[in-house]
Amino acid sequence: MKHPVDVHVGKRIRHRRWMIGMTQQQLADQVGIKFQQIQKYETGMNRVSASRLWDIADALDVGISFFFEGLSEESVAETEVAGDILSDKEALALVRSYYAIPEAQRRRLFELAKVLSDAA
Structure with a gap:
């Protein structure tokens, strides 16, 4: 089962990637992994390790805190129930x-x- 925090972080990765016009393949190349792994991160199927999140933040030119913005106990509960427009x-x-x-x-x-x- 997907954890709401993993889903939130994945959505923030996808959101930033889309906003700067980067493909999953381009991000994967910069981070040194396969694009399928980026897909799994973006859907929350796989958790992003701290070191990998660091690399992704560097590739997307944001701070680590970007991926946790808007995250609170209430938003975790909402994420479990409601869909997100960023998806x-x-x-x-x-x-x-x-x-x-x-x-x-x-x-x-x-x-x-x-x-x-x-x-x-």
Whole structure:
């Protein structure tokens, strides 16, 4: 059974990798493992050792604490019950595209999305 902390860390790995446009293969190459192992980490199927998390943090250019941000006893309980938007590839692609839009246009798009979601 997957532990909620392992799932959270895996999602944070996937989130950061997606945000910088890195493939699983590229991350695996930088860390010195096979991409299948990255898949297992990202789904929480395998736990990430401390030394491997250090290498992944270095490859993704973040501090170790990045992988634990947003983690609390309450969020562990929520992770066990609710799905996470970061697990949806389409949602991540949308977020990446959204942040590629200039800030002024992004604000207008955000306001439009709020109006449309209220209308639905």
